[in-house]
Amino acid sequence: MYDVAIIGAGVIGSLIARELTKYSLSVVVIEKEADAALGATGANSGIVHAGFDAKPGSLKARFNVAGNKMMEEVCRQLGVSFKNNGSLVIGFDDEDKKVIEELYERGTKNGVERLEVIDSKRLHELEPNVSEKATVALYAPTGGIVCPYGLAIAALGNAMDNGADFRRCFEVKSLEFKDGFYEISDGSENICAKFVVNAAGVFSDAIARLVGDDSFKITPRKGEYMLCDKESGGIVSHTIFRTPSKMGKGILVSPTVDGNLLLGPTATDIDDKEDTSTTPEGLAVIANECLADVPGVPTRTVITSFAGLRSVDNKGDFIIDSPAKNFVNCAGIESPGLTSAPAIAVYVAELLEGLGLELKKNEAFNPYRTSMHEFRDMTMEEKNEKIKKEPAYGKIVCRCETISEGEIIRAIRENPGAVTVDGVKRRTRATMGRCGGGFCTPTIVEILARELGIKYEEVTKFGGESVYNFGKVK
Amino acid sequence: MEHKQLIIIGGGPAGMSAAVSACNEGIRDILIIEREEALGGILKQCIHNGFGLHKFGEQLTGPEYAERYSDNVKELGIPYITETMVVDVSDDRVVTAVNKEKGYFQIKADAIILAMGCRERSRGALNIPGARPAGIYTAGTAQKFVNIMGYMPGKRVVILGSGDIGLIMARRMTLEGAKVEAVCELMPYSGGLTRNIVQCLEDFGIPLLLSHTITEIHGKDRVEGVTICEVDEKRVPKKETARHIECDTILLSCGLIPENELSKSAGITLDRVTSGAVVDGDRQTSVPGIFACGNVLHVHDLVDFVSDEAEIAGKGAADFIKGIKEEKETVEIIPEGGVRYTVPQKVAKGEGASLYFRVADVYKNVTVALYDGENLIAKKKRPKVAPGEMERFEIKPEYLENAEKLTLKLIFG
Numbered sequence A: 001m002y003d004v005a006i007i008g009a010g011v012i013g014s015l016i017a018r019e020l021t022k023y024s025l026s027v028v029v030i031e032k033e034a035d036a037a038l039g040a041t042g043a044n045s046g047i048v049h050a051g052f053d054a055k056p057g058s059l060k061a062r063f064n065v066a067g068n069k070m071m072e073e074v075c076r077q078l079g080v081s082f083k084n085n086g087s088l089v090i091g092f093d094d095e096d097k098k099v100i101e102e103l104y105e106r107g108t109k110n111g112v113e114r115l116e117v118i119d120s121k122r123l124h125e126l127e128p129n130v131s132e133k134a135t136v137a138l139y140a141p142t143g144g145i146v147c148p149y150g151l152a153i154a155a156l157g158n159a160m161d162n163g164a165d166f167r168r169c170f171e172v173k174s175l176e177f178k179d180g181f182y183e184i185s186d187g188s189e190n191i192c193a194k195f196v197v198n199a200a201g202v203f204s205d206a207i208a209r210l211v212g213d214d215s216f217k218i219t220p221r222k223g224e225y226m227l228c229d230k231e232s233g234g235i236v237s238h239t240i241f242r243t244p245s246k247m248g249k250g251i252l253v254s255p256t257v258d259g260n261l262l263l264g265p266t267a268t269d270i271d272d273k274e275d276t277s278t279t280p281e282g283l284a285v286i287a288n289e290c291l292a293d294v295p296g297v298p299t300r301t302v303i304t305s306f307a308g309l310r311s312v313d314n315k316g317d318f319i320i321d322s323p324a325k326n327f328v329n330c331a332g333i334e335s336p337g338l339t340s341a342p343a344i345a346v347y348v349a350e351l352l353e354g355l356g357l358e359l360k361k362n363e364a365f366n367p368y369r370t371s372m373h374e375f376r377d378m379t380m381e382e383k384n385e386k387i388k389k390e391p392a393y394g395k396i397v398c399r400c401e402t403i404s405e406g407e408i409i410r411a412i413r414e415n416p417g418a419v420t421v422d423g424v425k426r427r428t429r430a431t432m433g434r435c436g437g438g439f440c441t442p443t444i445v446e447i448l449a450r451e452l453g454i455k456y457e458e459v460t461k462f463g464g465e466s467v468y469n470f471g472k473v474k
Numbered sequence B: 001m002e003h004k005q006l007i008i009i010g011g012g013p014a015g016m017s018a019a020v021s022a023c024n025e026g027i028r029d030i031l032i033i034e035r036e037e038a039l040g041g042i043l044k045q046c047i048h049n050g051f052g053l054h055k056f057g058e059q060l061t062g063p064e065y066a067e068r069y070s071d072n073v074k075e076l077g078i079p080y081i082t083e084t085m086v087v088d089v090s091d092d093r094v095v096t097a098v099n100k101e102k103g104y105f106q107i108k109a110d111a112i113i114l115a116m117g118c119r120e121r122s123r124g125a126l127n128i129p130g131a132r133p134a135g136i137y138t139a140g141t142a143q144k145f146v147n148i149m150g151y152m153p154g155k156r157v158v159i160l161g162s163g164d165i166g167l168i169m170a171r172r173m174t175l176e177g178a179k180v181e182a183v184c185e186l187m188p189y190s191g192g193l194t195r196n197i198v199q200c201l202e203d204f205g206i207p208l209l210l211s212h213t214i215t216e217i218h219g220k221d222r223v224e225g226v227t228i229c230e231v232d233e234k235r236v237p238k239k240e241t242a243r244h245i246e247c248d249t250i251l252l253s254c255g256l257i258p259e260n261e262l263s264k265s266a267g268i269t270l271d272r273v274t275s276g277a278v279v280d281g282d283r284q285t286s287v288p289g290i291f292a293c294g295n296v297l298h299v300h301d302l303v304d305f306v307s308d309e310a311e312i313a314g315k316g317a318a319d320f321i322k323g324i325k326e327e328k329e330t331v332e333i334i335p336e337g338g339v340r341y342t343v344p345q346k347v348a349k350g351e352g353a354s355l356y357f358r359v360a361d362v363y364k365n366v367t368v369a370l371y372d373g374e375n376l377i378a379k380k381k382r383p384k385v386a387p388g389e390m391e392r393f394e395i396k397p398e399y400l401e402n403a404e405k406l407t408l409k410l411i412f413g
């Protein structure tokens, strides 16, 4: 019997789990996939928004601004890549200028600090590669970038280090409250918990319905991206947004914390909550818009494309409430959900306390976790010390990103251990380079098989039937 | 800091042949640095026949061809280390490498030969829309799964691109019991060698669909199928020709890209077309004392030519180390009209060179012509040229005497 079960190992569920392990509670995170961060958290812009977009007074505005302020410290504790690179919303005409001034007003009301409306000269001093045609911009120095899946994985790992459990491949299909606790079932097995948190992303409406809450509906809104080689990462240093229009927030051009260049996202409402395919139309739109904003964007250095689904609810704000006994919704957590996550986590703990969960401080709580990129960031002398102790760190497996066998083994052994090739990828960056894993995938499959004690042909890309091989050759 | 006269990065056919050549020129203080467990490069996984026809006049498998050179390296006592990856090269010729025993270490060299080979163009680089299931491999990765690891990466296969590795893998997968549904090639001609199209596709009844591409990938966990389309002259898919092919595997054989990350770290000037270094007749790059050869310089179809080129680089590096080369004026060779690139891109006066080049399209009855401005200097007739087959043109020293730059182009008809 757990005190709290959290459904969904995205950034929201993972940070809530970590928050709750600060108290003497037994916590389990339940995830239908083979790993954390495979939902929206694995495919988004990774922007730590300043907070000028959301309507004043909304939960989005409140948690965005609060989360923005917390992000740097949370990332420092968890060893997650974060950079305070600042954001720019660029405008091309008078109409854009009006919108930018509104954003400034709104941001100031929301409590965003140091916002500025700047002219073309200042804009091009900050970003020489932005289109000459841009005449005005909103400058938000508090904007940042973060590794979104890195944050979720590290938060979950830290929660596990502090005693939480992680149940993978458990798809919640029913929730039954009786005798003061929930029976959570995937159809064959049960997990019991006194309190349940619904952090199931695009499926949060389905989970809410299991406790009789049909007050909202989630529509998946697809956002497609292209990612460019690191050689292009330096073309801009700030995150460049187009002035929002009726069509949405528009497409951005941003460096990532790993030094790549990210282009996207599009915005298309779809029906299928599992459709993260990219489309020819989407990719074309991205290329065109990015070239208009930053004419030098090197679309020929694209190394991958992907898509994520925003959880758009019909209420226009985050839904964080308690529709049933001992049950909390974290639903409709679309952008700026990543930014808001640390603040939402604190709020949910308070909500649970209000519902009767006793929060007694866990004296043994350790907020720290070693960065997954610890080895990469060492000096040559430090690396050599490490290699002397663990020679596997001297064997490079992924040549594009220079990732060693030691780092891959660590990713498999450390909480929450990687069990798939994509899991290794998200933790170490192996296969994420320009060759797309062509050279190292067979070796990583081998290491996974050996470490997990499974057959070579049982290793998958991301769980389920996503196998690489069908057995031995004849 | 440790010091060596010559460091060779990469122990594939190019690196080994360069080492042997430099050694034969009297250089003994050599170190070959290889990332994998053994010398041989990509040839280790090419267990099919067809290597060495030009060089040895016989049909060898990839490993057999490689062994001729690795035996040679061992007989000559040329030092090499394996399982060691070079992570940086500086313009003053300091090589940084890492392995399990020594960790990170640096060696200063009098000369360096880059022989890191190439990588295959991946799905991401091709930017094919659709789902992202398992079962999408470059042909070379599939080759490694089958030939080195001994595992079958698929049962029903569609191959995109008709590069040689894809063609070879079509046959290999078929022999192992897989069904290869089709090879789709975007261009109206194949990028592969004619002999591979005959022996790997036609002999097995595998359809080669020219002017076709994959427009969408389907499948949730594992590939379940592809949509393919015919393309028009501008290579735009014709929607009305879309059709679905069921398959569990997609192999990509859409070209190779020289692995020039280290060349970039050394600040070497690269050729935009080859993606390899700009070199002179000795295969010396823009950074003095750093040479390049093999697939890292430009993509070769036949390993025999890699060996030839590496011999030139090995001798060039030896001459550089001995200091017997005085700085010479070079003549630039400009590719034009149908000629995509040449290697070398410049030739020293008084030396002459064999120019290797590739053409942009399939042409029949063309004349390859070398011009100095308006003046025709030399020419050669070819009944047929194709992008998939590397061509050669001899530059005699006398062509260069009064020239500043020369133009190599095709004349049609």
Ligand SMILES: Cc1cc2nc3c(=O)[nH]c(=O)nc-3n(C[C@H](O)[C@H](O)[C@H](O)COP(=O)(O)OP(=O)(O)OC[C@H]3O[C@@H](n4cnc5c(N)ncnc54)[C@H](O)[C@@H]3O)c2cc1C
Residues within 6 Å of the ligand: A007, A008, A009, A010, A011, A012, A013, A030, A031, A032, A033, A036, A037, A038, A039, A040, A041, A042, A043, A044, A045, A046, A047, A048, A049, A170, A171, A172, A173, A199, A200, A201, A202, A203, A204, A207, A222, A223, A224, A265, A308, A309, A310, A311, A333, A334, A335, A336, A337, A338, A339, A340
């Ligand atoms: C295109 C796009 C761009 C974005 N850009 C930004 C940005 O720049 N900045 C920002 O702050 N925010 C951004 N966001 C928003 C941010 O990504 C999300 O708010 C955040 O990732 C949501 O996290 P989550 O944990 O709620 O959901 P998810 O990450 O989707 O996690 C939900 C998890 O629940 C699991 N689950 C679902 N159903 C079940 C079940 N029945 N049983 C068990 N497990 C289940 C899923 O598998 C999944 O792992 C963006 C979102 C998108 C899609």
Ligand SMILES: Cc1cc2nc3c(=O)[nH]c(=O)nc-3n(C[C@H](O)[C@H](O)[C@H](O)COP(=O)(O)OP(=O)(O)OC[C@H]3O[C@@H](n4cnc5c(N)ncnc54)[C@H](O)[C@@H]3O)c2cc1C
Residues within 6 Å of the ligand: B009, B010, B011, B012, B013, B014, B015, B033, B034, B035, B036, B040, B041, B042, B043, B046, B048, B050, B051, B084, B085, B086, B087, B115, B116, B117, B118, B139, B140, B143, B164, B165, B168, B256, B259, B262, B293, B294, B295, B296, B300, B301, B302, B303, B304, B306
């Ligand atoms: C998959 C594939 C199949 C082929 N099939 C055929 C064929 O059927 N017939 C034919 O004639 N030709 C074939 N070729 C072409 C032929 O194999 C190549 O032309 C030849 O191998 C090129 O030799 P190389 O030495 O330049 O490169 P490679 O053989 O690729 O050798 C490069 C070596 O450098 C090493 N290296 C790279 N970077 C580093 C570093 N940083 N530190 C240390 N070591 C490093 C690599 O591990 C590798 O061993 C094929 C090529 C490929 C890629």
